Amino acid sequence: MIIVRITIAIVAVIIGITGAIAMWLLERKIKDRQRRKPIRLKHSSLRRVGDSMFKSECPKCREGTLPVTRDQKTLKVIAEDYCLLCGQRFIYTDFERIAN
Numbered sequence: 001m002i003i004v005r006i007t008i009a010i011v012a013v014i015i016g017i018t019g020a021i022a023m024w025l026l027e028r029k030i031k032d033r034q035r036r037k038p039i040r041l042k043h044s045s046l047r048r049v050g051d052s053m054f055k056s057e058c059p060k061c062r063e064g065t066l067p068v069t070r071d072q073k074t075l076k077v078i079a080e081d082y083c084l085l086c087g088q089r090f091i092y093t094d095f096e097r098i099a100n
């Protein structure tokens with residue numbers, strides 16, 4: 001039975017380390033994103049992805065998607081967005097038109 005206990009302990013440690021690394025990578029990604037200079041553009045000038053009203057093609061990498069970011073609490077659309085693929089930040093100068 002000692003082998004089972006050791007195995008459980010090792011698995012627990014691996015899960016813990018994996019979780020810590022994942023958190024660290026996520027934090028680094030967010031910090032990296034915030035450090036980049038945002039590009040100001042009009043949401044209306046972007047090409048939509050599929051049949052979505054909001055999702056747009058990233059004008060920088062041309063492969064990523066700009067999802068339209070919402071405030072975590074109020075769920076309102078915010079003027080700042082970022083590419084899901086390359087992480088480039090964008091600020092929509094015609095934000096009022098998207099929000100309303």
Ligand SMILES: [Zn+2]
Nearest residue numbers: 058064083086
């Ligand atoms: Zn991109």
